[in-house]
Amino acid sequence: MSVVPAEVLPGGALAVEERAEEAPAALGPRARLWPSLAAVYRAQLSRARVARIPLLFVATFQSIGIMILMRGVVDGGAAARAVVAGSSVLVVAFVALNLLAQYFGQLRASGGLDHYATLPVPPAAVVLGAAGAYASFTVPGTVVVAVFGCVLFGLPLAHLWVLVAVIPLAGAALAGLGAALGLLAPRPELATLLGQLGMSAALLLGVLPEDRMPGVVQFARDLLPSTYGVEAFARTFGGDPDWAVVLGDLAVCAGVGVASLAVATWAYRRAAVR
Amino acid sequence: MCVHRAPRAMVRSWDPVGSCLVSTRTEHGSRHGRDVVCAVRGLTKTYPAVRARRGVPATPEVRANDQVGLQVRRGEIFGLLGPNGAGKSTLVRQLTGLMRPDDGTVEILGHDIVRHPERAARILAYLGQESTALDDLTVSLAAETTGRLRGLDVRQARDERDAVLEELGLTDLAPRPIRKLSGGQRRLACFAAALVGERPLLVLDEPTTGMDPVARRAVWAAVDRRRAERGTTVLLVTHNVIEAETVLDRVAVLDKGRVIACDTPAGLKEKVAGEVRVDLVWRERAPLDVPEVAALRSRAVESGRRWTLRLAPEEARAVVATVTGGAAFVALDDFTLATPSLEDVYLALGGNGQGLVKA
Ligand SMILES: Nc1ncnc2c1ncn2[C@@H]1O[C@H](COP(=O)(O)OP(=O)(O)OP(=O)(O)O)[C@@H](O)[C@H]1O
Numbered sequence: 001m002s003v004v005p006a007e008v009l010p011g012g013a014l015a016v017e018e019r020a021e022e023a024p025a026a027l028g029p030r031a032r033l034w035p036s037l038a039a040v041y042r043a044q045l046s047r048a049r050v051a052r053i054p055l056l057f058v059a060t061f062q063s064i065g066i067m068i069l070m071r072g073v074v075d076g077g078a079a080a081r082a083v084v085a086g087s088s089v090l091v092v093a094f095v096a097l098n099l100l101a102q103y104f105g106q107l108r109a110s111g112g113l114d115h116y117a118t119l120p121v122p123p124a125a126v127v128l129g130a131a132g133a134y135a136s137f138t139v140p141g142t143v144v145v146a147v148f149g150c151v152l153f154g155l156p157l158a159h160l161w162v163l164v165a166v167i168p169l170a171g172a173a174l175a176g177l178g179a180a181l182g183l184l185a186p187r188p189e190l191a192t193l194l195g196q197l198g199m200s201a202a203l204l205l206g207v208l209p210e211d212r213m214p215g216v217v218q219f220a221r222d223l224l225p226s227t228y229g230v231e232a233f234a235r236t237f238g239g240d241p242d243w244a245v246v247l248g249d250l251a252v253c254a255g256v257g258v259a260s261l262a263v264a265t266w267a268y269r270r271a272a273v274r
Numbered sequence: 275m276c277v278h279r280a281p282r283a284m285v286r287s288w289d290p291v292g293s294c295l296v297s298t299r300t301e302h303g304s305r306h307g308r309d310v311v312c313a314v315r316g317l318t319k320t321y322p323a324v325r326a327r328r329g330v331p332a333t334p335e336v337r338a339n340d341q342v343g344l345q346v347r348r349g350e351i352f353g354l355l356g357p358n359g360a361g362k363s364t365l366v367r368q369l370t371g372l373m374r375p376d377d378g379t380v381e382i383l384g385h386d387i388v389r390h391p392e393r394a395a396r397i398l399a400y401l402g403q404e405s406t407a408l409d410d411l412t413v414s415l416a417a418e419t420t421g422r423l424r425g426l427d428v429r430q431a432r433d434e435r436d437a438v439l440e441e442l443g444l445t446d447l448a449p450r451p452i453r454k455l456s457g458g459q460r461r462l463a464c465f466a467a468a469l470v471g472e473r474p475l476l477v478l479d480e481p482t483t484g485m486d487p488v489a490r491r492a493v494w495a496a497v498d499r500r501r502a503e504r505g506t507t508v509l510l511v512t513h514n515v516i517e518a519e520t521v522l523d524r525v526a527v528l529d530k531g532r533v534i535a536c537d538t539p540a541g542l543k544e545k546v547a548g549e550v551r552v553d554l555v556w557r558e559r560a561p562l563d564v565p566e567v568a569a570l571r572s573r574a575v576e577s578g579r580r581w582t583l584r585l586a587p588e589e590a591r592a593v594v595a596t597v598t599g600g601a602a603f604v605a606l607d608d609f610t611l612a613t614p615s616l617e618d619v620y621l622a623l624g625g626n627g628q629g630l631v632k633a
């Protein structure tokens with residue numbers, strides 16, 4: 001039996017001309033960027049609260065453990081600053097890069113993106129909302145690690161306020177990278193793997209003192225978006241930080257953040273319509 | 275040996291859920307000018323073949339939709355019926371702009387969805403077959419967020435959320451995470467999210483899967499209310515023939531990616547009018563020593579102890595007389611006599627009816 005077009009069935013007939021005359025119906029409203037970003041952020045934060053608290057503990061203890069280990073190797077000076085700054089930013093990398101890559105990888109594989117793709121929401125709102133929620137979620141862990149590290153290595157706590165800039169900027173850069181990896185990976189296991197690798201890179205390249213690395217590794221370190229956050233943060237432990245250089249590092253971080261979020265948004269568009 | 279239990283004769287039991295629909299059915303067609311909400315022509319979609327990888331066997335290319343043509347009219351509950359893998363989800367994913375067809379056109383309320391897939395989100399609400407995006411949210415936050423992402427402001431989203439949860443009887447479950455609900459409750463919560471932020475077209479992919487009769491009734495009542503008050507059109511995917519018969523105005527039967535028939539349920543059933551279905555269930559095995567029973571065997575579809583026969587009414591009467599008397603009756607456990615259902619239509623049209631659900 002072949003196809004029965006609806007037109008030839010009883011009651012299905014309709015004049016084509018009649019249809020052609022009508023103007024297309026008015027479309028429903030589009031969700032605007034900021035309100036929908038806020039809505040996604042709030043929803044993501046609430047799901048992160050439920051599902052991710054144990055993982056935040058893991059991230060925090062991992063960083064604290066690394067600092068305790070490094071305590072035996074380095075004793076003060078530039079190396080100590082690098083360890084504390086790197087361990088603090090590692091918490092951001094764990095959540096924003098690793099967990100976000102996993103989340104988007106799974107969402108894509110399970111068809112969860114369909115939900116957002118059939119709502120009139122700007123892609124940037126979905127990506128930025130999720131990235132923002134994951135980045136904010138790292139705040140308590142990062143602060144705990146930074147304070148603990150300063151006490152452990154006898155560094156001044158005076159300039160810890162710079163975390164107010166470091167967390168969102170490093171968070172944006174790493175979350176953008178994580179979201180892009182999760183959305184571009186062809187399979188969810190691969191997304192998880194890439195997220196883990198990204199975090200390992202942040203661990204090795206961010207925590208270990210720079211001057212003991214071979215040239216290739218130093219180059220890789222320069223490519224990693226979290227590096228500039230780590231450097232900016234590390235500089236502020238000095239007695240009289242060079243704020244211009246700190247600002248420069250943060251600016252690079254912001255630039256990388258914008259770029260990686262843009263890539264993530266592009267990846268979302270690509271993943272949402274198959 | 276004697277008969278302890280008289281076989282129960284049943285004339286087709288009707289699903290109670292659908293009955294609430296009949297009263298409010300109204301004709302919305304011409305009142306608002308546009309008669310056809312969704313027109314699909316020549317829609318074709320082929321999933322490409324996948325080469326074998328380690329541990330994953332190769333899959334051949336699948337033509338999931340083959341020259342599908344449909345017209346869904348305003349205010350109508352239009353169904354897509356077919357067994358697993360018939361191509362129903364593939365079809366609705368192309369209508370909702372989630373997937374680009376290889377060929378063919380989709381026009382919804384005058385908008386070309388193939389060329390402008392992003393417009394679909396502003397015309398219709400879609401309930402997908404799986405909805406993992408909402409799993410970690412509470413019922414209440416899922417509904418509210420979805421409303422906000424449909425362009426509502428905070429106040430509107432909360433008001434509509436409360437109204438919809440109340441309407442569907444979900445108020446008590448509102449603070450619970452969707453992941454922690456039962457399958458049917460989860461489905462109902464996702465349906466609630468789909469209703470927040472009004473849309474003229476609802477595209478629902480198996481909305482009632484796993485739901486009990488109370489939840490189903492809530493779904494159909496909510497759909498029907500929107501249709502009566504606002505002329506909402508519904509495109510519904512199902513592989514449940516009872517649901518199709520009771521709630522749908524018109525139904526397209528899909529098999530292997532093609533529309534093999536499209537009409538009202540009653541119209542489709544007329545195609546096999548004059549036939550009666552007789553189901554015989556034997557206690558242990560069919561009494562083939564009874565010549566009349568042995569003669570029936572070639573015409574029966576056997577599945578375990580059940581024989582299904584499609585007969586002219588007078589033949590059916592003769593069969594019933596045979597099996598309710600003498601040696602055959604002793605071997606009989608149960609029998610049913612029923613007027614044709616959509617399943618019979620489906621089989622008569624040449625579909626393979628194995629995948630259809632009758633509950
Ligand atoms: N992503 C995919 N890649 C390859 N083949 C697919 C894909 N999705 C579906 N198919 C195939 O396309 C055909 C139609 O699938 P579809 O999901 O549209 O069926 P369906 O009618 O919705 O079935 P069900 O009742 O089980 O939901 C099936 O043969 C299926 O195996």
Ligand SMILES: [Mg+2]
Binds near residue numbers: 479
């Ligand atoms: Mg399906």
